[in-house]
Amino acid sequence: MSAHHMKIAIAALAFGAAGSAHAQDGKVLTVYTYESFNTEWGPGPLVKDAFEAQCGCTVKFVGAEDGVALLNRLKLEGRTSPADIVLGLDNNLIHEAKETGLFAASGVSTENLAIPGGFDDDIFVPFDYGYFDIVYDSESIETPPTTLDDLVNGPSDEKIVIEDPRTSTPGLGMLLWMKAVYGDEAAAKWETLSKRILTVAPGWSEAYGLFTSGEAPMVLSYTTSPAYHQIAEETDRYKAADIEDGLYVQIEVAGMTEMAEDPALAKSFLEFVLTPGFQDAIPTHNWMMPVAQTSDPLPAAFQNAVMPDKTLQFAPDVVAENRQAWIDEWLNAMSAR
Amino acid sequence: MYLTGAEFRRSLSAGLVALLAVLGFIAVAVASLAGFGRLADAAAVLNEPYVWRILRFTLYQACLSTLISVALAIPVALAMARRPQFPGRIWIVRLMAVPLGLPVLIGALGIIGIWGRQGLFNDMLDLAALGRPLQIYGLQGILIAHVYFNLPLAARLILAGLERVPQEYFKTAAMLAMPQRSVFRLIEWPVIAPLIAGVAGLIFMLCATSFTLVLILGGGPAATTIEVAIYQALRFDFNPARAVALSGLQIVLTALVLAALAFLPRAGDPGTSASSEAGRRPDADHRLSRGFDFALIALFTLWLILPLAVIVVKGAGADLIGLLVEPVFLRATATSLAIALSAALAALAVALSFIAAIGAIRTLRAPEPFYRGSAGAMSAMGSLVLLVPPIVLGTGWFLLLRPFGLTDTAAPAIVAAINALMALPFVLRVLQPAFAVHRSRTARLAASLGLSGLARLRIVDWPGLRRPVLTALAFAMALSLGDLGAVALFGGDQLTTLPWLLYSRLGSYRTDDANGLALILGALCLVLMIAGTRAPRNAGRGQT
Numbered sequence: 001m002s003a004h005h006m007k008i009a010i011a012a013l014a015f016g017a018a019g020s021a022h023a024q025d026g027k028v029l030t031v032y033t034y035e036s037f038n039t040e041w042g043p044g045p046l047v048k049d050a051f052e053a054q055c056g057c058t059v060k061f062v063g064a065e066d067g068v069a070l071l072n073r074l075k076l077e078g079r080t081s082p083a084d085i086v087l088g089l090d091n092n093l094i095h096e097a098k099e100t101g102l103f104a105a106s107g108v109s110t111e112n113l114a115i116p117g118g119f120d121d122d123i124f125v126p127f128d129y130g131y132f133d134i135v136y137d138s139e140s141i142e143t144p145p146t147t148l149d150d151l152v153n154g155p156s157d158e159k160i161v162i163e164d165p166r167t168s169t170p171g172l173g174m175l176l177w178m179k180a181v182y183g184d185e186a187a188a189k190w191e192t193l194s195k196r197i198l199t200v201a202p203g204w205s206e207a208y209g210l211f212t213s214g215e216a217p218m219v220l221s222y223t224t225s226p227a228y229h230q231i232a233e234e235t236d237r238y239k240a241a242d243i244e245d246g247l248y249v250q251i252e253v254a255g256m257t258e259m260a261e262d263p264a265l266a267k268s269f270l271e272f273v274l275t276p277g278f279q280d281a282i283p284t285h286n287w288m289m290p291v292a293q294t295s296d297p298l299p300a301a302f303q304n305a306v307m308p309d310k311t312l313q314f315a316p317d318v319v320a321e322n323r324q325a326w327i328d329e330w331l332n333a334m335s336a337r
Numbered sequence: 338m339y340l341t342g343a344e345f346r347r348s349l350s351a352g353l354v355a356l357l358a359v360l361g362f363i364a365v366a367v368a369s370l371a372g373f374g375r376l377a378d379a380a381a382v383l384n385e386p387y388v389w390r391i392l393r394f395t396l397y398q399a400c401l402s403t404l405i406s407v408a409l410a411i412p413v414a415l416a417m418a419r420r421p422q423f424p425g426r427i428w429i430v431r432l433m434a435v436p437l438g439l440p441v442l443i444g445a446l447g448i449i450g451i452w453g454r455q456g457l458f459n460d461m462l463d464l465a466a467l468g469r470p471l472q473i474y475g476l477q478g479i480l481i482a483h484v485y486f487n488l489p490l491a492a493r494l495i496l497a498g499l500e501r502v503p504q505e506y507f508k509t510a511a512m513l514a515m516p517q518r519s520v521f522r523l524i525e526w527p528v529i530a531p532l533i534a535g536v537a538g539l540i541f542m543l544c545a546t547s548f549t550l551v552l553i554l555g556g557g558p559a560a561t562t563i564e565v566a567i568y569q570a571l572r573f574d575f576n577p578a579r580a581v582a583l584s585g586l587q588i589v590l591t592a593l594v595l596a597a598l599a600f601l602p603r604a605g606d607p608g609t610s611a612s613s614e615a616g617r618r619p620d621a622d623h624r625l626s627r628g629f630d631f632a633l634i635a636l637f638t639l640w641l642i643l644p645l646a647v648i649v650v651k652g653a654g655a656d657l658i659g660l661l662v663e664p665v666f667l668r669a670t671a672t673s674l675a676i677a678l679s680a681a682l683a684a685l686a687v688a689l690s691f692i693a694a695i696g697a698i699r700t701l702r703a704p705e706p707f708y709r710g711s712a713g714a715m716s717a718m719g720s721l722v723l724l725v726p727p728i729v730l731g732t733g734w735f736l737l738l739r740p741f742g743l744t745d746t747a748a749p750a751i752v753a754a755i756n757a758l759m760a761l762p763f764v765l766r767v768l769q770p771a772f773a774v775h776r777s778r779t780a781r782l783a784a785s786l787g788l789s790g791l792a793r794l795r796i797v798d799w800p801g802l803r804r805p806v807l808t809a810l811a812f813a814m815a816l817s818l819g820d821l822g823a824v825a826l827f828g829g830d831q832l833t834t835l836p837w838l839l840y841s842r843l844g845s846y847r848t849d850d851a852n853g854l855a856l857i858l859g860a861l862c863l864v865l866m867i868a869g870t871r872a873p874r875n876a877g878r879g880q881t
Contacts (some may be wrong), residue, residue: 040665041845072575076732077739159454165554165567194557198454199474202565204553205843206442210553212848213446214455228846285848322573331387335559 026056027262029269032083034070035063038204043281050277057265067252068169071097078102079259084266085253087127087273094124094253095316104254106270113274114290117249117311124253125270127278128288130158131223131247133240133306134160140217144241150183151241152193159198160216160218161207165327169205169250170333175330176319177248180312186326192331200334223247224287227301231284247312252288341789345697347713352694355687358714359761362754363725366733367581367809368658370697373736374578382582388566391460392590397759398476399544400594401485408535409484410491413637415525416630417492419621420436423631429638430496431866433489435645438815438862440836441549442843443855443857447644448482449473449553450651457643476750478554483547487540490640494539494766498532498807501774520620521580534598539762541598542723544602546590561644563587567726577736579727638714649655652856657851660857670861675832676749681764681813684807687757688764691715692772719765722758727820729754748832756820760813768811771805804870815862835861 028239029051038044038061048059066312067088072080079102089097097103102323103123110120119126134151136144145151151160156252161169178193179186198216201207211219223240230236253275256266272278283302297303363844373378382388420426436444451457452473459469461583473481502524510520548564549787555561563583570580621627660666698712738744779797788797821836834840835858842850 036844039841039845039846068720072572075575076736080740165556166558166567166573174449197557199478199553199555199559202549205840206445206549206553208846209442209446209843209848210449213449213453215449215453225846232846275619321554330385331558334557 002227008257008330018057023216027055027265028060029055029057029084029262029265030060030062030082031085031087031269032036032062032064032070032074032081033086033239034088036062037061037088037286041285043180043278046280046281046285046289050281051272052099054272055268062121066169067093070217071100074102074257075100081257081259083257084260084262085254085256085269089124089253089255090169091119091249091251091253092169092319093311093316094121095320098123098256102257102259104258104260106256106268108270108274114154115251115291116307117313119251119291121253124255125273126253126291128286128291128306129249130288131249131308131311132170132220133223133243133247135211135238135240136221136304137211137214138237139215139237144239146244148178148243148245149190151196152189154196156195158196159199159216160196160220161210161216162200162201163204163207164202165330168201169209170204170222170325171200172247173248173250175326176314178312179326180248181264182229187329187333191336194334194336197334211218212325222287223306224283224289224302224331225311226289227283227299227305229301230301240306242306243308246310246312247306248312251291256277339487344789345700346500348693348697351690352715353711355690356711358580359718359758362758363722363730365737366730367584367725370577370729370733371581372651375577376578379479379582381579382586388563388583388796389587391561391674392563392586394560395564395587396590396594398479398483398560399541399547401476402480402487402544403537403541405480405535406484406487406540410488410495410536411632413488413496414499414529415521416633417496417526418633419504419618420630421500423634427870428721429641431492431863432645433493433865433871434812434815434869435862436486436641437812437858438819438821438865439648439855440678440839442553443648443839444486444644445550445553446651447647448485450647451643452478457671459646474554474556474561475554477821478556479547479551479560482550482554483540483544483748485640485644487543487548488631488637491536491540494528494635496534496535497555497767498528498653498770501771502528502651507618507620515620516581517621517623517626517655526859535550535766536768538595538598538720539723539766542591542596542720542762545587546723546726557831559571564726568728571728571732577732579880580726580732584724584726587726590722591678591724592717592721609663626856633835634803642752648703648852648855648859649753651812651852651855655856657853657856660853663704665838666854669833669835669838672749672832673836676753676756676834677814677817679750679753680760681755681810683753684760684764684813687708687761688719688768688809691765692769696772696776711842713741717728719762722761725758727755727759730758748855752832753817756817757813759820760816763812763816764809767809771802775801807871811865815865818858818861818865827833 013250032229033044036042044061051057051059061331062083064073067090070086070088071093074086074097078084078100086097086103106124106125107265108125113119113126115126115129122271134145138144145154162174165171165175178189186328199210203208204221207219208221208225210216211221221240226236226238226240229238252271256263256270260266274292276293276295278294279294280296282288282290283298289302289305417429418425429499439447449456449694451458452471454469454472456471456473459471463469504522507520510524545562546564548562551560551562552565563586567580567583567587568575570583601662621630676783684703695712696714698708701708731751732745735744737748738751769849775798783793783797819836821834835854839851839854839858842848842854
């Protein structure tokens with residue numbers, strides 16, 4: 001999930017209270033999303049206003065903790081789920097989501113979107129993307145890593161905080177990144193890297209808190225994290241490393257359920273996702289990259305954000321098949337120190 | 338036996354109803370989860386070397402943490418008890434409970450601010466040209482954090498025990514010019530000894546189920562607890578059967594350790610004096626012992642306060658006024674307080690019912706096996722509930738309520754119930770000894786005066802027990818205020834609590850807001866503790 005969806009890594013399936021309070025008249029579109037999407041800082045309120053202005057309906061958000069919790073909630077509810085739209089799953093979860101058989105074809109073309117590495121799916125519509133990356137404090141680190149090997153073999157007193165792949169999606173992102181670059185060598189590289197790892201935090205919030213309080217000069221976060229500090233705090237202190245091996249991409253998607261009360265309305269929402277009414281809210285509210293045209297050019301902080309030469313990504317079914325084995329491999333390598 | 342037949346029956350049935358409610362709440366959740374999964378997944382748990390490895394580490398770090406916390410808490414509590422009148426003492430006592438009410442991450446960041454790589458301690462050594470030698474990430478980090486949270490808790494519970502010792506004991510000791518060694522052996526140790534098993538058991542469970550602290554400060558997956566595996570099973574793998582099996586394993590093995598603790602010394606004469614006001618301690622008037630005590634208390638206070646000071650300093654940088662007037666903050670505060678109060682009252686009701694029933698059964702000369710079993714079950718329940726992970730309870734209840742569309746309406750009640758269960762062991766440990774002493778002091782008198790029922794409650798029990806009851810209530814509320822685990826299951830737009838809001842600000846990069854909220858949460862806990870430790874108006878304890 002994008003940086004700010006990673007809250008409460010210690011928590012579990014966050015079950016936002018499900019909505020039953022349907023409006024007295026007019027249609028209601030129930031959108032399941034991760035909780036931070038719909039905070040006052042998130043894109044939710046803007047998206048709601050923009051869509052309601054054109055649909056003659058009421059948008060009702062129901063929040064779960066993050067993408068994983070969102071999918072688990074749907075699995076729990078099955079066909080009785082009141083969700084019309086599920087917004088906030090990502091490329092690593094698509095396979096599992098489809099296996100539930102709860103999603104309907106979107107009918108929205110996803111071919112000509114500005115997504116590195118391309119994205120085409122008949123069920124899910126992407127709404128933003130971002131890259132996992134090493135974010136560093138330029139006041140403590142003079143020569144940031146430019147390859148993963150730099151990171152793995154760098155000085156052991158310049159520490160990094162990473163997230164645990166057993167409890168968080170950025171942790172899983174780092175695991176997949178290392179696997180995509182190193183393949184069979186990943187375990188050995190983890191073993192070497194472990195000397196540089198200060199600690200493994202349960203989730204993004206904990207890791208980023210350690211980083212900003214100065215405990216470690218590096219953290220696994222997103223290429224867009226520095227944009228937040230530039231725009232909201234007007235500081236260039238925190239930067240994302242430009243890694244030549246390429247970066248692992250996260251693509252966030254939305255889909256409509258088989259149970260949607262008004263399929264036409266749900267479909268029109270999925271079409272709306274790719275219009276400026278939705279995309280405008282992404283950069284400075286979700287701190288991710290938009291996948292389609294926005295009304296105004298992106299802020300400079302986003303235009304200057306690190307963009308890798310190479311986008312790394314496993315097919316969703318490969319992730320689903322290997323996740324447990326790769327986590328076990330990571331556990332062994334990290335415990336060997 | 339000082340109970341009328343009706344009183345006995347009433348006490349017993351209250352206890353049994355409370356026991357059924359607690360057992361039922363847990364059993365329903367576990368059953369609904371277990372029904373969702375495959376048995377094979379559960380059985381497989383026992384064959385995994387990984388599970389046994391983290392189980393071993395879980396128990397190892399919990400044993401060490403408990404040992405250190407309790408061993409250090411005893412001298413601290415003794416020193417505090419010997420000095421009932423030094424300035425600011427009550428504030429130290431109040432602060433002891435504040436770490437409990439903070440979300441664990443906040444406490445951890447406070448500890449790191451002092452003991453971390455870039456913390457105050459290393460800063461000072463660095464200034465003295467000694468480098469930054471303290472490395473807290475690893476087992477030592479886990480221990481520092483666990484001792485930080487649990488030493489004050491243990492000291493507070495032991496101190497409460499020592500304060501119930503009648504004044505005359507110490508006066509007599511002073512008249513006999515008894516050396517401190519003998520005072521300890523003859524008066525203090527007999528009071529502390531029976532408390533140790535309970536206090537150690539509570540801390541052991543808190544450390545065994547510790548999750549965020551262990552992950553943050555443990556350094557990596559070499560330091561992992563079984564609780565992480567439970568979260569992984571439910572959160573990432575969505576394998577309820579595995580989660581239930583892992584929880585079962587955690588409960589069984591931890592219960593074995595707790596059973597071993599039960600062999601520690603018990604019983605002890607709680608004294609029969611009616612007066613329990615802590616006055617001057619004439620036995621401790623030597624200058625040397627005074628100096629030692631003050632030094633020890635000062636060290637302990639630094640240990641306790643420094644990480645809290647980090648939270649205050651960071652929080653002061655936030656726009657506190659702005660935060661306080663935000664509607665979402667006010668809503669979250671109201672929700673938090675409502676849930677905390679309901680949870681605390683529920684925990685209190687269950688604890689009081691247990692205490693009444695156990696007390697009633699103890700009056701029987703030769704209780705039937707059913708009574709003995711009930712009393713045992715109530716004591717055990719009061720200990721073991723902490724071992725059932727909130728995620729298991731929450732997910733189980735969610736599964737059960739979902740088909741009826743009740744998750745919305747029931748969410749606050751379930752969060753409050755989970756918080757009540759988590760507070761139960763604390764409440765019991767505050768109330769049980771206080772009630773035992775009170776009963777032994779007043780039962781004969783009340784019976785001889787023919788006081789019973791409401792009259793006894795009003796004239797004898799309430800004045801004597803008001804303080805421990807309020808303390809227990811404040812403890813339970815503080816605990817529930819800082820809880821994130823239970824609310825994260827159901828939280829969201831309709832159920833925003835303060836810790837939830839804090840985490841959501843952290844997750845949106847709004848660190849300043851989160852720091853401000855942490856400060857406000859800490860202040861709220863302190864206010865609760867002030868309310869919970871107010872000296873009775875007419876008792877003149879020389880504390881302000």
